[in-house]
Amino acid sequence: MASFQPKPESGYYTVADWLELHCLEVPVAREWLSRVGDFASAAECRNSSQVLPSAEEIWSLASEALVEILPEISDDIEFIRDICERDWDAPAGAVPYTLDRAEHHTPLVSMCYQRTPEDALCVAHEFGHAVQYHLARECFISPILREVAAFAAEKALIDFTHRERPDLYASLNAAWESDSGVIFGRDVETLYEALKDPTKSYAYRMNYPLARLLADEIFNASDFDDLGKIYRGGPSLPVLLSAMKDRTGAAIEGNYLPQVPDADASNAAMNSYQSLGMMALLDIDYLEGEPEKNIGEYYALRVAHMHEQTAFVAIGNEDKPIGYANWEVDKIDVRLIRLTRLSAPFGDEIEVREKLLARLPENANLLTCDGQEKQVTW
Numbered sequence: 001m002a003s004f005q006p007k008p009e010s011g012y013y014t015v016a017d018w019l020e021l022h023c024l025e026v027p028v029a030r031e032w033l034s035r036v037g038d039f040a041s042a043a044e045c046r047n048s049s050q051v052l053p054s055a056e057e058i059w060s061l062a063s064e065a066l067v068e069i070l071p072e073i074s075d076d077i078e079f080i081r082d083i084c085e086r087d088w089d090a091p092a093g094a095v096p097y098t099l100d101r102a103e104h105h106t107p108l109v110s111m112c113y114q115r116t117p118e119d120a121l122c123v124a125h126e127f128g129h130a131v132q133y134h135l136a137r138e139c140f141i142s143p144i145l146r147e148v149a150a151f152a153a154e155k156a157l158i159d160f161t162h163r164e165r166p167d168l169y170a171s172l173n174a175a176w177e178s179d180s181g182v183i184f185g186r187d188v189e190t191l192y193e194a195l196k197d198p199t200k201s202y203a204y205r206m207n208y209p210l211a212r213l214l215a216d217e218i219f220n221a222s223d224f225d226d227l228g229k230i231y232r233g234g235p236s237l238p239v240l241l242s243a244m245k246d247r248t249g250a251a252i253e254g255n256y257l258p259q260v261p262d263a264d265a266s267n268a269a270m271n272s273y274q275s276l277g278m279m280a281l282l283d284i285d286y287l288e289g290e291p292e293k294n295i296g297e298y299y300a301l302r303v304a305h306m307h308e309q310t311a312f313v314a315i316g317n318e319d320k321p322i323g324y325a326n327w328e329v330d331k332i333d334v335r336l337i338r339l340t341r342l343s344a345p346f347g348d349e350i351e352v353r354e355k356l357l358a359r360l361p362e363n364a365n366l367l368t369c370d371g372q373e374k375q376v377t378w
C-alpha cells in the first residue's frame, strides 16, 4: 500500500497537502464525486460462502487478465507474476500491502489469504500495485494513481473470469460491488467533509473514491491506453481527469442534432433561418447566459452578425452542426478578429476553430473571447 511519510514539522499530512500533491482543486474533486451516483450500488452485504482457489492460482489469473488488456506490457506483467516475492500467510487481521523494495529489484506482497472472494480481489489488487511499482520504479506516483492501478487489476480479473472462469465470476463481482458500496458511500461522505475543511488531517482512504471512479470509467470505455500509461508512471492526475472528462463528456452527450439539409441557393432567407436555428440548437442546454437572454435580443444579435458576415456555423463529418462562432472585426486593424462567441457543445472546439480559420482571410489574427465567455463554452 502506498503512502507518503509524515511531515516533520506538523507530524501529519492535511487534506490541503493531499490536494496539492495531486494538483487537484476542490471544485474538480467535487465535480468528479458528483458522478458517483452513476456507479453507486446498493450492494452492502457479502454472503458468499464459496471457497476460492489458492492465492497462487488467483495471482496467475490476475496476470493473465492484465496481459489480455495490456499486451504491450505483457513481459513486465509476467516478470512480476514469476519474480515478485509474496507471502500469503501474514497474521490474520494484518493489513495487506505491497512493498516497493529498490534493493531487491522486485516488490514484496504480503497478506493473509483465506480463500474468500474479498481475498481473491485483494490478491489482484496487490498484483496491480506490484506491476506498477516495477514499471514505474523511477517515477513518483501519486496515491490516487497507485490505487487506480490496483483497482484496475481487480476489475480486469473480474472481467476475465466472466469469460474464462464463470465459476468465480459471480462471487468476485459481488465482492467488488460490495466494496464499491463502501467506497461510494462512506468514503465519499468522508471525502466531501474533508473537502469542506482542507486543514483536517489526511486519511489514506481519501484516495479510493476518485481512483475507483477512474478505474470504472476506464473499463466502461474499454479504452486501456491510459491504463497502460498509468502503470508506466504517466500522466499526472489532472491530465488524466481532463482527458477522461473530454472523452466521457463526448460519449455521454453525443451530437444529437439533425444533419444539415443542402443549402438552397435560390432561397437566401431560408438558409439564414437554418443558420439561426442551428446556432440556437447549439446553444440550448449548454450555455449559461445566452439562451436565458430575451429571445428578441438573442435573435437580433445573431441576425446582426449574419448581416455583417461575422457568423459561422461549422459542420462536422456527419453533416451535423458541431459549433458556431460570432466575432467582431477590429475597426482599426481589420486583421484582428475578436471572437465574441464560440460554442462547441460536443467537445469539437478545436475543429470549429480550424474551420473558422480556414474561412477567414489568411493574415487574420484570431483573438480569444474574454474569460467569462471561455468558461461558458470551453
Ligand SMILES: [Zn+2]
Pocket: 001, 002, 125, 129, 146, 147, 150
Ligand atoms: Zn491499494
